[in-house]
Amino acid sequence: MDGSMLVWMDIGHLNDIPRPGSRVVTTPGIDIAVFRTADDRVFALHDRCPHKAGKLSQGIVHGDSVTCPLHNWVIGLEDGQAKEPDEGCSRTVPVRLEDGRILLAVGGA
Amino acid sequence: MNMIAPRRSRLVLVGNGMAGVRALEEILSRAPHEFSITVFGSEPHGNYNRIMLSPVLAGEKTFEAITTHPKSWYSENAIELIAGEAVIAIDRDAKTVTGELGTTRPYDVLLLATGSNPVIIPLPGHKLPGVIGFRDIADVETMIAASQSGKHAVVIGGGLLGLEAANGLARNGMDTTVLHIMPTLMERQLDPVSAGLLKADLETRGLKVITEANTKAILGEDRARGVTLADGTELPADIVVMAAGIRPNIALAKEAGLACGRGIQVDDGMTTSDPAIFAVGECVEHRGALFGLVAPLWDMAKVLADRVTKTAATDYVPAVTGTRLKVTGIDMFSAGDFMGDGNTDDVVFRDAARGVHKKLVIRDDKLIGAVLYGEARDSAWYFDMIRTGADISALRDTLVFGPSVGGGEAAGVETLPDTAEICGCNGVSKGTILEAIGKHKLTTVDQVRARTKASASCGSCTCQVEGLLAFALGGDYDATPKIKAVCKCTAAGHDAVRAAIMDKKLKSIPAVMRAMGWTTPDGCASCRPALNYYLLCAWPGEYADDSRSRFVNERMHANIQKDGTYSVVPRMWGGVTTAAELRAIADVVDKHRIPTVKVTGGQRIDLLGVRKEQLPEVWRDLNAAGMVSGHAYGKALRTVKTCVGSEWCRFGTQDSTAMGIALERMTWGSWTPHKTKMAVSGCPRNCAEATIKDFGVIATEAGWDLYVGGNGGIKVRVTDLLAKVATEDEVLEYAAAFMQLYREEAWYLERTAPWVERVGIDTVRARLSDAGGRKLLQQRFQESQHHAQTDPWAERAAGAEAHEFHALATVE
Ligand code: SRM
Ligand SMILES: Cc1cc2nc3c(=O)[nH]c(=O)nc-3n(C[C@H](O)[C@H](O)[C@H](O)COP(=O)(O)OP(=O)(O)OC[C@H]3O[C@@H](n4cnc5c(N)ncnc54)[C@H](O)[C@@H]3O)c2cc1C
Ligand code: SF4
Ligand code: FES
Numbered sequence: 001m002d003g004s005m006l007v008w009m010d011i012g013h014l015n016d017i018p019r020p021g022s023r024v025v026t027t028p029g030i031d032i033a034v035f036r037t038a039d040d041r042v043f044a045l046h047d048r049c050p051h052k053a054g055k056l057s058q059g060i061v062h063g064d065s066v067t068c069p070l071h072n073w074v075i076g077l078e079d080g081q082a083k084e085p086d087e088g089c090s091r092t093v094p095v096r097l098e099d100g101r102i103l104l105a106v107g108g109a
Numbered sequence: 110m111n112m113i114a115p116r117r118s119r120l121v122l123v124g125n126g127m128a129g130v131r132a133l134e135e136i137l138s139r140a141p142h143e144f145s146i147t148v149f150g151s152e153p154h155g156n157y158n159r160i161m162l163s164p165v166l167a168g169e170k171t172f173e174a175i176t177t178h179p180k181s182w183y184s185e186n187a188i189e190l191i192a193g194e195a196v197i198a199i200d201r202d203a204k205t206v207t208g209e210l211g212t213t214r215p216y217d218v219l220l221l222a223t224g225s226n227p228v229i230i231p232l233p234g235h236k237l238p239g240v241i242g243f244r245d246i247a248d249v250e251t252m253i254a255a256s257q258s259g260k261h262a263v264v265i266g267g268g269l270l271g272l273e274a275a276n277g278l279a280r281n282g283m284d285t286t287v288l289h290i291m292p293t294l295m296e297r298q299l300d301p302v303s304a305g306l307l308k309a310d311l312e313t314r315g316l317k318v319i320t321e322a323n324t325k326a327i328l329g330e331d332r333a334r335g336v337t338l339a340d341g342t343e344l345p346a347d348i349v350v351m352a353a354g355i356r357p358n359i360a361l362a363k364e365a366g367l368a369c370g371r372g373i374q375v376d377d378g379m380t381t382s383d384p385a386i387f388a389v390g391e392c393v394e395h396r397g398a399l400f401g402l403v404a405p406l407w408d409m410a411k412v413l414a415d416r417v418t419k420t421a422a423t424d425y426v427p428a429v430t431g432t433r434l435k436v437t438g439i440d441m442f443s444a445g446d447f448m449g450d451g452n453t454d455d456v457v458f459r460d461a462a463r464g465v466h467k468k469l470v471i472r473d474d475k476l477i478g479a480v481l482y483g484e485a486r487d488s489a490w491y492f493d494m495i496r497t498g499a500d501i502s503a504l505r506d507t508l509v510f511g512p513s514v515g516g517g518e519a520a521g522v523e524t525l526p527d528t529a530e531i532c533g534c535n536g537v538s539k540g541t542i543l544e545a546i547g548k549h550k551l552t553t554v555d556q557v558r559a560r561t562k563a564s565a566s567c568g569s570c571t572c573q574v575e576g577l578l579a580f581a582l583g584g585d586y587d588a589t590p591k592i593k594a595v596c597k598c599t600a601a602g603h604d605a606v607r608a609a610i611m612d613k614k615l616k617s618i619p620a621v622m623r624a625m626g627w628t629t630p631d632g633c634a635s636c637r638p639a640l641n642y643y644l645l646c647a648w649p650g651e652y653a654d655d656s657r658s659r660f661v662n663e664r665m666h667a668n669i670q671k672d673g674t675y676s677v678v679p680r681m682w683g684g685v686t687t688a689a690e691l692r693a694i695a696d697v698v699d700k701h702r703i704p705t706v707k708v709t710g711g712q713r714i715d716l717l718g719v720r721k722e723q724l725p726e727v728w729r730d731l732n733a734a735g736m737v738s739g740h741a742y743g744k745a746l747r748t749v750k751t752c753v754g755s756e757w758c759r760f761g762t763q764d765s766t767a768m769g770i771a772l773e774r775m776t777w778g779s780w781t782p783h784k785t786k787m788a789v790s791g792c793p794r795n796c797a798e799a800t801i802k803d804f805g806v807i808a809t810e811a812g813w814d815l816y817v818g819g820n821g822g823i824k825v826r827v828t829d830l831l832a833k834v835a836t837e838d839e840v841l842e843y844a845a846a847f848m849q850l851y852r853e854e855a856w857y858l859e860r861t862a863p864w865v866e867r868v869g870i871d872t873v874r875a876r877l878s879d880a881g882g883r884k885l886l887q888q889r890f891q892e893s894q895h896h897a898q899t900d901p902w903a904e905r906a907a908g909a910e911a912h913e914f915h916a917l918a919t920v921e
Binding site: 009011012016017019020021023024025026027028031034038039052053054055058059060061062063065067069070072074084085104106 | 551560630638659669673917919920
């Protein structure tokens with residue numbers, strides 16, 4: 001992704017996402033799952049499990065992982081990597097918190 | 110905007126078989142984005158494991174199970190698959206290939222992997238329908254169809270393929286005769302003694318074998334009806350399988366003017382006489398040699414990929430191959446030069462009573478060939494010596510007894526050197542497997558298979574892979590912990606957690622985790638749903654359900670489907686419906702354009718393919734017609750199946766339908782450790798299948814027989830009789846008490862069947878036959894139902910949990 005073309009878009013307030021949990025941001029391309037952990041950190045991944053494209057936004061969030069609803073792969077929120085023994089990776093999307101607002105990086109790619 | 114990417118080289122593969130697709134995998138692993146790839150295959154499928162056609166024919170595997178690359182694999186890798194169209198021409202000047210339906214593709218690099226064709230001996234009658242080779246899934250289907258309409262089969266050729274075909278045909282019930290022209294079977298893999306043992310073994314399985322058989326003609330006018338031999342013997346045949354060898358499929362290459370001998374000639378880098386064209390697999394001829402087994406093809410695929418992607422300039426070096434016959438129950442292996450000559454010594458072991466014969470051929474203190482029949486478990490050990498040319502002089506005296514000599518059963522794979530090849534099909538060595546086990550902490554054969562491909566093809570090395578796991582993991586391999594911990598976040602077992610919740614009055618998930626010393630801050634996807642259930646069961650009406658600890662289906666009150674849409678199953682009490690309900694369902698389907706309507710195995714209707722955001726509306730409309738959630742998604746009461754019973758059926762003894770409806774009205778909405786299903790049959794003919802339900806009721810002249818602890822599913826368990834009662838009220842009382850006992854004492858995700866097996870049916874009977882205890886359980890169930898029987902659909906249609914159904918934001 002070309003950093004210079006990133007646009008930080010305000011997509012909502014932290015409290016719009018259940019704790020711990022996830023909501024979806026739809027885009028013209030792929031859906032993006034935005035996660036909130038029990039300790040109020042936010043992460044964003046393409047809403048597509050590396051296994052068989054399960055919607056990670058529908059999974060159970062625990063620690064800094066999410067368990068995919070389809071076949072229970074566990075995906076790390078920080079790096080999008082599937083935990084052992086599974087292998088694969090969901091794309092991460094830059095996201096940050098500013099005064100409780102969630103800013104998601106869009107464009108660029 | 111995007112930069113225009115440099116044009117990717119175009120790679121075309123002709124031949125969608127084992128060697129070609131393996132070559133693509135090797136190429137993709139080296140250079141995932143270098144080529145835009147097109148594959149032509151004359152078969153209409155993705156790629157499958159051809160060597161497993163024999164188990165498919167024998168009914169031991171399905172075609173799906175041997176499919177290694179379904180069509181989705183191609184799309185996931187951005188490969189264009191043109192399946193069902195053979196390539197008929199290569200224009201080497203224009204660098205294009207053209208298929209029989211006219212599809213043309215340009216190439217920069219062309220791979221030919223056209224495999225080989227069965228040799229069809231041009232006997233009179235060889236073109237009749239019913240005369241086939243044994244090469245692809247279509248042949249297998251023809252054979253299976255023949256076995257359904259006819260009785261007799263003849264297989265011409267007693268080599269590996271012929272015998273596997275004959276075994277499969279016999280397993281399908283055909284009277285099968287193998288005609289072999291040589292004096293002994295599989296003469297290219299077996300010495301005469303083991304060939305004799307094999308013949309006897311096959312004959313005891315009901316196959317007929319005629320050696321030195323000289324087939325003269327195939328009989329029949331419109332299709333094959335029989336075979337005649339030179340000596341005048343006539344054999345009836347509804348199908349004739351020719352397994353008399355294979356011939357490289359070179360027509361296309363020859364037509365294009367590439368250098369061909371018996372196969373397409375390639376150099377050590379798998380390049381044909383045209384530097385833009387490579388060939389791999391059974392269609393090639395390398396230094397005068399042809400190929401008929403997969404192991405060398407894997408080596409070729411690696412060399413080819415190195416060359417095509419220019420990552421290395423490796424050369425293909427032929428290696429010794431080993432053979433096994435894939436006939437279940439016959440254990441044989443052969444490799445190398447097993448016949449020997451004047452300069453070799455034979456070491457032979459024979460145990461006629463056990464049908465074991467081993468022959469080792471030694472030259473200059475080296476093992477150069479081996480045949481093992483009847484007991485081939487040491488094959489990897491011998492094969493390694495043959496491949497590496499190790500000096501065996503020190504071992505010679507005991508060599509034939511294998512690596513475990515003196516050690517009884519103990520020794521096995523652990524005695525092999527790391528270089529020893531465990532999986533011949535995929536060329537995986539012991540060292541590679543051990544490394545994968547260590548590095549990735551593998552603990553099951555499936556994991557090893559997924560990582561290394563060992564035992565992923567013919568599967569005959571599964572035992573050895575298991576042996577390596579046991580060896581690598583030592584005591585850990587099967588050490589079963591005494592208490593089954595809830596999950597890896599804790600050492601505590603389910604019973605301990607449930608007891609602590611009650612004793613210490615723990616009322617939230619964090620409180621349980623703190624009290625029980627959880628090692629993770631907020632648990633995982635296994636323990637959170639379990640704790641949520643335990644708390645809900647312990648404190649009805651008091652504990653606030655934690656939707657964040659619910660699996661998606663229970664959070665959404667609908668079943669997630671593989672494409673991310675949901676299914677909606679309204680309750681249909683006791684399987685009874687009305688015209689008004691059906692009309693309302695039909696209206697909902699039309700209004701929301703629901704793609705699929707299906708009657709479930711649980712006597713109700715499933716609406717499939719509903720999008721998440723549609724759910725509340727769909728529910729609202731169903732509610733309006735009086736329908737509520739069927740909990741088809743929950744660890745909860747699912748269906749109560751019934752039969753028509755005494756109201757209509759001439760055998761019915763009681764009103765089973767009304768009984769079922771009463772049970773469902775009483776139990777709906779209750780959360781249970783795992784899903785719970787009931788059924789009521791009106792007589793012992795048991796049309797509602799009550800004896801494989803969690804709670805089953807069968808009406809008799811005298812009243813009702815109550816059964817518990819059954820399920821269909823993965824491991825079928827038939828119910829045990831709980832009690833015989835006289836009245837409907839007693840049925841309801843027992844049902845409520847049984848549900849509550851199960852709710853309070855089973856472990857989360859334990860259905861009634863394994864629970865009853867764990868605690869024993871006698872315990873369950875004793876608890877429920879005590880009238881006082883039974884009443885108390887019933888009361889606690891009623892109390893819990895008092896809080897549970899609200900329709901979750903109605904709540905959400907009214908706006909609860911709205912965030913579940915809508916996107917947080919939309920980026921235009
Ligand atoms: C829809 C239905 C198939 C159908 O089209 O008929 C079905 C569909 C599913 N079944 Fe089933 N089962 C359906 C009747 C059955 C039956 C037949 C019955 O109930 O009489 C059985 C065997 C009886 C039994 O349960 O003992 C059955 C045994 C299973 C099992 C194996 C359970 C076991 O103990 O081994 C599973 C797996 C599980 O629950 O973990 C399962 C799981 C599933 C799941 C939930 C798989 C999943 O996790 O997504 C499927 C959900 C599809 C969906 O979204 O609708 N389904 N399933 C049936 C719904 C019945 C209903 O009206 O509620
Ligand atoms: C029943 C059976 C059992 C076997 N058992 C064993 C075993 O136990 N161990 C072992 O090592 N080997 C075994 N083999 C051999 C093994 O299957 C082959 O060595 C291997 O499949 C060869 O791979 P390949 O890619 O060269 O050819 P194939 O797998 O045959 O693939 C060639 C593909 O190219 C297609 N094709 C041909 N011409 C064209 C064209 N012009 N255009 C488009 N497509 C074309 C064909 O339809 C075919 O799908 C067995 C074979 C059979 C049939
Ligand atoms: S049997 Fe049940 S779980 Fe399996 S595919 Fe059919 S519906 Fe799904
Ligand atoms: S799709 Fe995510 S685990 Fe299978």
